[in-house]
Amino acid sequence: MDPPERDEELVRRFLRGDADAFERLVERHRQRVYNLCLRILGDPEDAADAAQDTFLSVLTKLRQFRGDAAFTTWMHRVTVNACYDLSRKRRRQPMLRLAGDPDLPEAELGSPVPDHAEELAGTHDAVAALKEVPEEFRVALVLADLHDMAYEQIAKVLDVPIGTVKSRVHRGRVALAGAMGITTREPEAPFRASEDQS
Amino acid sequence: MRHPDELLAEYVDGALAEGERAVVERHLDSCERCRGEVALARAAREALASVAEIPAPGDLGAAAIAGARRRAAHEPAPASRSGQPGWYRWAGAAAGIAAALLVAALVLPHVGSSPGEEPAAGVAAPSAALPEATSVEAQNVDYDLAGVEALATSYGGQDRAFGSNNQSSQIPVAAEATPGQRIPFAAAVACLDRAFTVPAGQRGPEGKLVRVIQARFRGTPAILGVYLIGPGAGQPADIVRVLVASSEDCSILTSTQATT
Numbered sequence: 001m002d003p004p005e006r007d008e009e010l011v012r013r014f015l016r017g018d019a020d021a022f023e024r025l026v027e028r029h030r031q032r033v034y035n036l037c038l039r040i041l042g043d044p045e046d047a048a049d050a051a052q053d054t055f056l057s058v059l060t061k062l063r064q065f066r067g068d069a070a071f072t073t074w075m076h077r078v079t080v081n082a083c084y085d086l087s088r089k090r091r092r093q094p095m096l097r098l099a100g101d102p103d104l105p106e107a108e109l110g111s112p113v114p115d116h117a118e119e120l121a122g123t124h125d126a127v128a129a130l131k132e133v134p135e136e137f138r139v140a141l142v143l144a145d146l147h148d149m150a151y152e153q154i155a156k157v158l159d160v161p162i163g164t165v166k167s168r169v170h171r172g173r174v175a176l177a178g179a180m181g182i183t184t185r186e187p188e189a190p191f192r193a194s195e196d197q198s
Numbered sequence: 199m200r201h202p203d204e205l206l207a208e209y210v211d212g213a214l215a216e217g218e219r220a221v222v223e224r225h226l227d228s229c230e231r232c233r234g235e236v237a238l239a240r241a242a243r244e245a246l247a248s249v250a251e252i253p254a255p256g257d258l259g260a261a262a263i264a265g266a267r268r269r270a271a272h273e274p275a276p277a278s279r280s281g282q283p284g285w286y287r288w289a290g291a292a293a294g295i296a297a298a299l300l301v302a303a304l305v306l307p308h309v310g311s312s313p314g315e316e317p318a319a320g321v322a323a324p325s326a327a328l329p330e331a332t333s334v335e336a337q338n339v340d341y342d343l344a345g346v347e348a349l350a351t352s353y354g355g356q357d358r359a360f361g362s363n364n365q366s367s368q369i370p371v372a373a374e375a376t377p378g379q380r381i382p383f384a385a386a387v388a389c390l391d392r393a394f395t396v397p398a399g400q401r402g403p404e405g406k407l408v409r410v411i412q413a414r415f416r417g418t419p420a421i422l423g424v425y426l427i428g429p430g431a432g433q434p435a436d437i438v439r440v441l442v443a444s445s446e447d448c449s450i451l452t453s454t455q456a457t458t
Contacts, residue, residue: 019270176246
């Protein structure tokens with residue numbers, strides 16, 4: 001049995017006029033793109049919308065894909081940006097500033113307001129709690145722990161230094177545990193650490 | 199005290215080299231905060247490990263696949279993959295060109311002829327001669343996908359001619375929708391750039407922007423940008439791309455393209 005055709009080869013074929021190659025790309029990545037959107041946005045309908053936008057953007061921008069990064073890296077970047085766009089749209093709703101977090105930059109206050117405020121006091125499952133993790137941490141966390149992406153690749157997807165990725169993943173994990181109601185006997189505020197750039 | 203945030207993620211992953219792990223463990227011996235965070239991070243990582251994938255909707259990406267088929271239909275597949283004799287492809291191309299001429303005859307008289315609008319200047323001119331857009335046309339039109347495709351093909355494109363099943367589309371000419379407040383040209387272009395620029399810091403849509411229309415798309419206030427894209431090196435444009443963004447939040451509504 002032949003090995004599966006590489007994404008970059010499918011891109012090349014599509015740019016030469018083979019629509020089947022594009023369809024294979026979509027089929028290959030549909031599940032991953034949808035689940036990435038779902039975990040970043042936390043809503044199935046929004047995830048479907050963002051995933052649709054992702055594939056339309058991929059189609060529109062494919063000629064600009066130069067092959068200097070892996071196709072999956074490029075496509076994840078397109079996906080994350082589609083999620084950010086949709087998230088901005090939804091962010092017209094009032095936001096909940098995180099307690100004990102006066103220094104958090106405005107851009108990091110992207111977590112949606114929980115459906116039920118009383119849930120904040122209880123223990124959530126991981127999926128529900130993920131929505132309460134600040135957006136920039138959540139994106140890094142989802143890529144690392146749900147999509148098993150290496151920190152170096154996440155840095156390329158997000159176009160940030162690798163140290164920033166590691167810091168975001170760590171703080172995302174801590175925030176997630178907090179949102180799940182997990183506590184330790186040393187309840188110091190988890191978000192105080194500075195986000196060091198490397 | 200400086201906390202080694204950048205190392206803690208990999209420490210929890212169990213991926214640190216021995217030297218760095220020793221550094222972290224020395225820090226943890228004296229830092230309650232980091233010890234607590236490591237415990238929380240481990241718990242979160244473990245919780246995420248049990249999160250299952252959800253099946254994607256079956257039609258996800260269908261619109262993009264359809265767009266790809268339209269695009270590919272007028273960009274012949276490599277001969278080695280076509281499996282068709284040369285005469286077959288030529289016959290198809292000839293039929294396509296004939297159909298394109300027919301569609302152009304149907305569509306062009308309608309371009310820009312929406313109620314109260316002057317006919318769009320330059321639309322019937324060769325694509326290469328079109329100047330860059332400098333203003334926004336307000337149209338009292340509610341486009342659908344077929345209307346956007348017809349707009350693209352009205353610049354001499356062959357999209358309708360090759361492979362499309364929709365034989366009835368043409369640029370919509372009547373709608374009850376009103377365009378609302380006029381959008382300044384710079385804001386309209388910025389909105390298109392924002393919608394269709396993918397990676398942060400990269401440039402916006404490629405090609406020469408020759409027309410900007412303020413109208414609606416499926417009821418949503420929209421900006422339509424018509425771009426002419428050439429192969430470079432001074433060659434004339436051979437692709438017409440129409441990008442449609444919401445004028446409310448600059449999100450992508452749709453896009454299509456045709457060859458000239």
